[in-house]
Amino acid sequence: MAGFGSWFRKPAPEESSQTIVKAQIPQAETAVRDFIVGFKDRTNLHYVLIFPVVHRVAVKLFVEDFGVEVALRQYQTLVSSLTSDGTIREDQFRNFTWPEVAPDDAPRTKELDELLWRLVRELVGQGLLKEAIANALLNTAIQASAKMDGLISAGFILTVLKELRDGVHTPPPEVRPEAARGTDEVTALIFNHMRDMAYLLKDRLGLEWQHLLPGMQSTSVICCIKYRGRDGALALFQDQVQKLAPILDQCPRNPPQQLPLTKLHLTNISTFNDAFRKLADDSLKNSDIHPLRVAHALSMLTMELASKHYDMNYLSSIVSSCCTDIEQGKYNFVAKTH
Structure with a gap:
């Protein structure tokens, strides 16, 4: 599978925002790759357990930035591009799920999720847009897992799509604090x-x-x-x-x-x-x-x-x-x- 660039485009007339995203993706990808390689070297957690975490962080960022409906449509477009030549069919992955995490690996996958979100916050603080970071995460996960096994890589993407359809990534309504009752x-x-x-x-x-x-x-x-x-x-x-x-x-x-x-x-x-x-x-x-x-x-x-x-x-x-x-x-x- 080749690099995908920016799969997600906001339905806005300002092309300048897409220019910014495109320019920021390589910087974000470098940070993400360095982080993943460093975490793998330090913990020896298998990549097959690392990339599901990366995919889940990516889709959450897309949902935060675009909303569930737009994210769902864009993942459907991505899956369509993967299955267009008939080599890969969606029905092949009907029973495909995320790999089971053994009890010994659970603490490391939890740590990976926490540290990856910390990296996301740092990149946002540096001025990178969520869209660029999400694309960097998705690109890295797709390209690296494809080198490991193309079918597994496709299965991860299809699993995200199934979860979006099932509402797994639909966030609960945000509840912000309110002024105390009786406040003028x-x-x-x-x-x-x-x-x-x-x-x-x-x-x-x-x-x-x-x-x-x-x-x-x-x-x-x-x-x-x-x-x-x-x-x-x-x-x-x-x-x-x-x-x-x-x-x-x-x-x-x-x-x-x-x-x-x-x-x-x-x-x-x-x-x-x-x-x-x-x-x-x-x-x-x-x-x-x-x-x-x-x-x-x-x-x-x-x-x-x-x-x-x-x-x-x-x-x-x-x-x-x-x-x-x-x-x-x-x-x-x-x-x-x-």
Whole structure:
């Protein structure tokens, strides 16, 4: 099987996006190949178990970028191209499934999935589009598995298609946090706007919530200082820490992962923090919006995201760190304005 280039095209009139994708695929393929070879050398996991993981990550990226219906149509087109000359028929693979993973290999396939997603996030953070990364994963899996066995390579693609038809890769509806019941309408609107921007930036920058939540809390502190002053803000957040302390031992534990913090991560975190602070500043330019509302919305959002993805101990540590920063003068540049 030859290289496939970009199989997936967005139904958009801007050809420039496809030019970008085409230019990015070789870079992504190099990163993917190096990763797979390195993982194989280190773990000795057989390629027949590696490539199913690669295929599943690729199809999930396609679904995230295009939606299930478009991904399904494009995989059908891909399968049609493989079966067009009659050498390979779809009905030959009716009983073909992913290879069984032995108990001894299960931890390594799980590790592969986690590390491959980490690579995807890093590539997204470098500015590569999901479409380019997904094509790189698909191309690599098809070409390398074809060298191993052309029928197995075709079987993997057909298995993905069957799973798409069966709804295996249809994501559940995304449930984003909502403002607490009883929140006034203006604060709820600010909450929703900040929440949606946070999700958008997180996706574009390839970061995790643990990278973003401290900056969101910091923005809340700045807004709080603008209407309470530094001493008032410090007292407020110290009170929050004290109220959390008695319940921490009873709360479920789900601490953040120990993720690497590269120079790229730091750059993207800084980009997020700057964008989020600007969003808050832009909101405050509206004379009808008091800093109290923005601070309240951000505090709620930070609490909801921290408790949804991690635990209350992590939330307490974020708020406690802000208290220390206030005491050490890191917010002395913020003046009381209201």
